[in-house]
Amino acid sequence: MADRSHLRYQHPLSQSPRHTEEKLAPDQQSIELEPLTPETASTGTRLSRRSFLSGLGATGLLAGAAPLVVTAPVAASVTQETAAGSGSATLTLNINGKDCPLPGLDPRATLLDTLRERIHLTGTKKGCDHGQCGACTVHVNGRRVNSCLSFAVMHQGDKITTIEGLGQPDHLHPMQAAFVEHDGYQCGYCTSGQIMSAVALLKEPIGPSDEDVKSAMAGNICRCGAYTNIVAAVRQVRAQA
Amino acid sequence: MQTFEFVKAESIEKALATAPSARFVAGGTTLVDLMKLSVETPATVVDINALPLSQIEKLPAGGLRIGALVRNSDLAWHPDVQSAYAVLSQALLSGASPQLRNMATTGGNLLQRTRCAYFREPTAGTPGGYGCNKRSPGTGCAALEGFNRTHAVLGTSDHCIATHPSDMCVAMAALDAVILVEGPKGKRTIPFAEFHKLPGDTPNIENSLEPGELVTYVDLPKPVDGARSVYLKLRDRASYEFALASAAVVAKVEGGHIRYVRVALGGVGTKPWRSHEAEHALEGKPANAATFRAAAEAALAAAHPRTDNAFKVELAKRCLVRSLKLATA
Numbered sequence: 001m002a003d004r005s006h007l008r009y010q011h012p013l014s015q016s017p018r019h020t021e022e023k024l025a026p027d028q029q030s031i032e033l034e035p036l037t038p039e040t041a042s043t044g045t046r047l048s049r050r051s052f053l054s055g056l057g058a059t060g061l062l063a064g065a066a067p068l069v070v071t072a073p074v075a076a077s078v079t080q081e082t083a084a085g086s087g088s089a090t091l092t093l094n095i096n097g098k099d100c101p102l103p104g105l106d107p108r109a110t111l112l113d114t115l116r117e118r119i120h121l122t123g124t125k126k127g128c129d130h131g132q133c134g135a136c137t138v139h140v141n142g143r144r145v146n147s148c149l150s151f152a153v154m155h156q157g158d159k160i161t162t163i164e165g166l167g168q169p170d171h172l173h174p175m176q177a178a179f180v181e182h183d184g185y186q187c188g189y190c191t192s193g194q195i196m197s198a199v200a201l202l203k204e205p206i207g208p209s210d211e212d213v214k215s216a217m218a219g220n221i222c223r224c225g226a227y228t229n230i231v232a233a234v235r236q237v238r239a240q241a
Numbered sequence: 242m243q244t245f246e247f248v249k250a251e252s253i254e255k256a257l258a259t260a261p262s263a264r265f266v267a268g269g270t271t272l273v274d275l276m277k278l279s280v281e282t283p284a285t286v287v288d289i290n291a292l293p294l295s296q297i298e299k300l301p302a303g304g305l306r307i308g309a310l311v312r313n314s315d316l317a318w319h320p321d322v323q324s325a326y327a328v329l330s331q332a333l334l335s336g337a338s339p340q341l342r343n344m345a346t347t348g349g350n351l352l353q354r355t356r357c358a359y360f361r362e363p364t365a366g367t368p369g370g371y372g373c374n375k376r377s378p379g380t381g382c383a384a385l386e387g388f389n390r391t392h393a394v395l396g397t398s399d400h401c402i403a404t405h406p407s408d409m410c411v412a413m414a415a416l417d418a419v420i421l422v423e424g425p426k427g428k429r430t431i432p433f434a435e436f437h438k439l440p441g442d443t444p445n446i447e448n449s450l451e452p453g454e455l456v457t458y459v460d461l462p463k464p465v466d467g468a469r470s471v472y473l474k475l476r477d478r479a480s481y482e483f484a485l486a487s488a489a490v491v492a493k494v495e496g497g498h499i500r501y502v503r504v505a506l507g508g509v510g511t512k513p514w515r516s517h518e519a520e521h522a523l524e525g526k527p528a529n530a531a532t533f534r535a536a537a538e539a540a541l542a543a544a545h546p547r548t549d550n551a552f553k554v555e556l557a558k559r560c561l562v563r564s565l566k567l568a569t570a
Contacts, residue, residue, distance in 0.1 A: 106244070107244070107245060107246075107247035107286070108242045108244060108245070110273070129277065130274055130277065131270055131274060131338075131340070131341055134338065134340060137340055143343045144339060144340050144343060145340050145343050145344050146270075146338075146340045146341065146344065148273075149268075149269050149270050149273045149274060149341075149344065150269050150273065150344070151247070151266075151269065151286075153249075153288075154249075154266070154269070154288050154290065197339070197340065200339075204314075204339070205318055214480075215480055217339075218338055218339070218480035218481045219337075219338025219339045219340045219341065219481060220338075221481075
């Protein structure tokens with residue numbers, strides 16, 4: 001196997017901004033994409049694709065309303081929740097180490113929808129919504145589960161970890177770094193679920209072979225077919241442990 | 242999804258005090274799935290995850306008592322289960338996905354519902370929809386003349402041919418498990434063979450629980466000295482797929498003859514299919530291919546195949562023969 005340590009992932013924010021180093025041809029353009037770090041009040045009203053498409057626009061982004069929980073407080077007020085019926089519960093969820101109060105939460109809200117729509121932690125994805133694809137995989141008390149098949153109201157007192165809580169762009173979890181190094185994704189949609197699943201399996205009684213890893217990752221499907229590289233990434237992290 | 246009242250039960254008494262029409266939720270992997278499809282529409286959902294039913298303990302007489310809230314993965318990985326009830330561990334690990342196994346519970350696995358596409362289709366039974374006697378009694382069975390590749394060949398009726406999907410249940414059937422329940426009228430035990438019901442003309446009644454009863458434990462008897470057990474599951478994919486045919490075998494061979502045997506089949510029955518026919522054809526006989534084949538023929542003799550699932554008859558026979566070979570090798 002060729003030495004690929006020169007491909008070891010370095011986050012662009014740890015170097016000079018790429019776009020000032022690029023030499024663009026006359027017919028090329030540089031497009032600034034969504035920032036990887038949370039937008040703060042001080043940077044004012046930067047419009048992101050997500051805020052535009054969800055109709056929030058620049059003014060809809062409140063101060064500290066950031067998708068990454070560790071460095072920024074969680075927005076509780078920008079909501080698209082369904083009407084609270086007679087069964088609405090008062091709940092506090094512990095997500096990535098922070099308590100998130102969720103007044104008026106509909107008991108029908110799944111953990112997945114609550115994470116994504118209410119708390120704006122959109123790293124966890126909805127694939128099938130029926131526990132058949134694994135894109136929604138999160139950790140509850142350190143164990144991997146499908147967040148689409150659980151009501152949020154059932155998780156008072158649980159410690160919930162999402163992909164956002166696993167690592168940060170400048171401080172990746174070794175599994176995240178391994179996925180980048182081994183090109184363990186194409187479109188990226190299944191990737192957060194794959195990574196959450198892979199991290200959890202490090203603590204499960206899985207056998208040592210690649211077949212064991214494939215079997216242990218069977219709950220996460222990838223339409224792009226990045227499986228070989230995913231297994232390579234998991235193998236690397238297991239070897240490092 | 243229809244709205245519901247959510248109640249968190251702090252004790253078994255509190256759980257039993259809720260309305261008999263309430264649904265208990267533990268892992269949620271069946272209930273939440275079916276509520277999203279509007280197949281289950283409970284007015285009240287009672288979260289029982291706080292109840293003290295998550296232990297696996299050795300019984301004084303030598304068996305094992307499994308709390309209803311023990312997660313499928315924990316049960317499969319438990320050293321006592323792996324050493325003394327290997328068929329149960331293998332069956333659990335062959336089912337679902339790691340995430341689902343971390344959520345699903347022993348009690349929930351007993352009560353999981355069929356994967357029949359007509360049952361799971363909420364518009365079935367409505368004008369223009371497909372009939373499903375299990376979900377909407379009296380509306381007919383669309384699978385009889387419809388797509389029935391994954392449906393049952395044993396225990397069927399003209400009202401329902403839906404397969405019972407559980408792997409754990411097939412292993413527990415072969416282990417002579419006993420189910421402990423608690424209800425408004427008190428505690429009782431149900432032998433495994435009596436827990437799940439044949440569809441007959443009331444496929445909407447799937448088990449012998451009374452309204453308001455809660456599964457509390459599953460007891461496994463003391464393992465038979467010298468017996469080995471195997472679970473073999475055959476399916477379209479190597480993982481994360483229900484059985485087309487499966488077999489759970491517990492067998493003890495002495496001097497080349499079968500001294501003790503239990504056989505249960507999965508993927509082919511409307512309930513976890515304990516096969517007394519196979520056992521009678523095996524007990525005392527030499528442990529060889531001819532005996533195994535005769536047992537397989539006996540096990541499937543009453544099979545009633547439909548348009549798309551006739552292949553299951555031969556597949557189930559070969560599955561049983563192979564698992565008998567593995568268990569007696």
